[in-house]
Amino acid sequence: MKKFTLVFALAAMLISCSQQNKQTEAKNNSQVAKSEWIPLFNGKNLDNWFVRGKAKWDVRDGIMTGKGGMGHIYTNAVATDFVVKGTFKISDNGNSGLYFRANPPKDNPDGWPVGYEAQIDNHQDAHTGWLWKPGKPTAKAKALITKDNEWFTMKVKMVGDKMEIWVNGQLMTEYTDSDYKKGHFAIQGHNPGQTIEIKELAYKDLSKK
Incomplete structure (x- = not known):
């Protein structure tokens, strides 16, 4: 026993x-x-970012805000293959965008980033979720699902030459393009009087080690 x-x-x-x-x-x-998720915005300050152009950027109560006209704020971080996700809000009639694989133009550092842009704009045909390349709409998105002054999520995945843009959990755009290989993430300030707000932004590196 x-x-x-x-x-x-x-x-x-x-x-x-x-x-x-x-x-x-x-x-x-x-x-x-x-x-695996690497914060791009720490919710406290603009450490690890640099600014180009006239737009003014600051952080209050855990929210990054851009206003004051045309300009861009870039991450120090650069990426090739990745998924990036964030939470955004645009003011009335505002225009902004989440750039990826983007770099300041060499001939005019304050000019349009050279890279891809996931559009944020609820008033033009090439609306939130469209893909833009410098100065022009490039890949059409599904019907608009966002509104001014309301928070929404955006996620971009890019591996090799294939990219996806997601808004509020819905796949808006798929596109294949190989013009830009590597670059920063960036946020656009656009119209004078508008405000773009960001309260979360992080990415996951999908590059082969």
């Missing part, structure tokens, strides 16, 4: 250790998955 009790206790202990190991492994995997 004592032998049976000892065997039973040992088996129970092994099962308990196995369960604890699985829980620890699951927790570690969860932490690794979370750590």
